[in-house]
Amino acid sequence: MESWKVNLISIWFGCFFTGLSISQIIPFLPLYVEQLGVTDQQALPLWSGLIFSVTFIISAIVSPLWGSLADSKGRKLMLLRAASGMGLVIFLQAFVNNVWQLFALRALMGLTSGYIPNAMALVAAQVPRERSTWALSTVSTGQICGVIMGPLMGGLVADWIGLRAVFLLTAGLLLVTFFVTLFLIKESNFLPAKKGEKLSGRAVLRSLNNPMLMFSLFFSTLVIQLCNGSVSPILTLFVRQLAPGVENIAFISGMIAAIPGIAALLSASGLGKVGDRIGAQRILIAAMVLTVVLFVAMSQVNNTWQLGTLRFLLGFADGAMMPAVQALLLRFSNDQVTGRLFGYNQSFMYLGNVAGPLIGSAVSAVGGFRWVFLATAVVVLINLIQLTVSWRYRKRQPI
Incomplete structure (x- = not known):
């Protein structure tokens, strides 16, 4: 099988596990916030919204940095960074004792994000250009499938074992993503941008x-x-x-x-x-x-x-x-x-x-x-x- 096809299949599973991991936590964040001691009915939605949003806000700020590093260090390295970083931070979220600790870890999670965009960039760089739309669409189905199944799996685990177990399961799935990326995804024909050749933001435009x-x-x-x-x-x-x-x-x-x-x-x-x-x-x-x-x-x-x-x-x-x-x-x-x-x-x-x-x-x-x-x-x-x-x-x- 051609190397880009092996990469496509491997990245599909990586995006599936990533989508599954992230989505199975989000629906239960308000319940977890309540479990951590925020019981006031006015404060609960506020804290839930802040904890939900801070991850995306931090991710929006740092994503260009990770994209720049991907051009110079390689996309596979960024995939490994995102999978391991998110896995560790989500693992720690299972052991928080108050809402401030959870907020801080969710902010830190934003710093570790970036698996799916770098996966898309790796696929885009390696598949034949005439098949790029099909390849990117195929990879997106992995994320979509994970997002659909995540809340169902998270709900079952939360009901049977408890809310904290959902974070441990999520960390385990991201560990699987890390090993899939490490052993199955190959980044061929990558030419890193040298320091002197690295373009500024204006030069990119x-x-x-x-x-x-x-x-x-x-x-x-x-x-x-x-x-x-x-x-x-x-x-x-x-x-x-x-x-x-x-x-x-x-x-x-x-x-x-x-x-x-x-x-x-x-x-x-x-x-x-x-x-x-x-x-x-x-x-x-x-x-x-x-x-x-x-x-x-x-x-x-x-x-x-x-x-x-x-x-x-x-x-x-x-x-x-x-x-x-x-x-x-x-x-x-x-x-x-x-x-x-x-x-x-x-x-x-x-x-x-x-x-x-x-x-x-x-x-x-x-x-x-x-x-x-x-x-x-x-x-x-x-x-x-x-x-x-x-x-x-x-x-x-x-x-």
């Missing part, structure tokens, strides 16, 4: 054919994560509003929350092949148009079946957008700055993780639940217009 398009793609990454997170704070409440007499509201809400991930898992690889044939740009534009239409339609639903069906269709757009963005980043960059650009892109992804829930909560407080869907549609529409303009501007540039 000057090396690009169209910086405006690159910033538009970064913003697209933020918007994609914002779409996923904007409805999270209000989804259960909106489902209860649609079905006030239903007793198993938690189960229905959980299914409606998870169903886009299932659709994305089923469609990502196939849409990646289509993107390789017709172009990632066309796939991205079409998926964004579909996203705008679906969010507008979701604001008008009258029952949970309509909401679930529309969110299932949204999963097809989710499965197409992020791999298309990454394929376009690869296409319009060069090997000397690929790691740096993927690091910048990851920063925007983390910012989207923070901005989405904040916007959703603020809009619902002012205008109600249905306005959250409309506001999200407007943000996607703005990004769609921006992408179209920057793409046409690129076409007018001299080749």
Whole structure:
């Protein structure tokens, strides 16, 4: 088997274990915060939000640094750093005695992040360019699958053994990720950037054919994560509003929350092949148009079946957008700055993780639940217009 195919399979499992590890903790953080002594009903959501957000904020700040190191030291080394660092920090979270210790470790966890963007960069650098969209889409299914299964596994462990055991299991899975990376992933043909040749931030921008398009793609990454997170704070409440007499509201809400991930898992690889044939740009534009239409339609639903069906269709757009963005980043960059650009892109992804829930909560407080869907549609529409303009501007540039 060709080395890039072995890498692709190994990285898929690495991303799967990473997605599984991170997602199985997040749904139970408020319960863990409460267990650590924060019982006031006003302080509990505040602390939960701070502890959730600090990881992404720190990650957004340091991701360009890890991307720069990846260009000079190698992506595999960054994968090993992220897997071992996150594993150790999450292991320590099982033994905290107060909420301040947990907050500090979650901030430290942000410093150790970066497995998935470096995995994507390694795949992008080694697969044949004509198969890049398919390869990146395939890797993304590993993360998606892990994110879907994580809360289920974490819930079972928390119910059977306890909340602290979830952190120990997560650390164990990241240890598996470390060994998969160490023994199975090979980084061939890597030429490290020498100190004198390492580009500054301005030089990175000057090396690009169209910086405006690159910033538009970064913003697209933020918007994609914002779409996923904007409805999270209000989804259960909106489902209860649609079905006030239903007793198993938690189960229905959980299914409606998870169903886009299932659709994305089923469609990502196939849409990646289509993107390789017709172009990632066309796939991205079409998926964004579909996203705008679906969010507008979701604001008008009258029952949970309509909401679930529309969110299932949204999963097809989710499965197409992020791999298309990454394929376009690869296409319009060069090997000397690929790691740096993927690091910048990851920063925007983390910012989207923070901005989405904040916007959703603020809009619902002012205008109600249905306005959250409309506001999200407007943000996607703005990004769609921006992408179209920057793409046409690129076409007018001299080749």
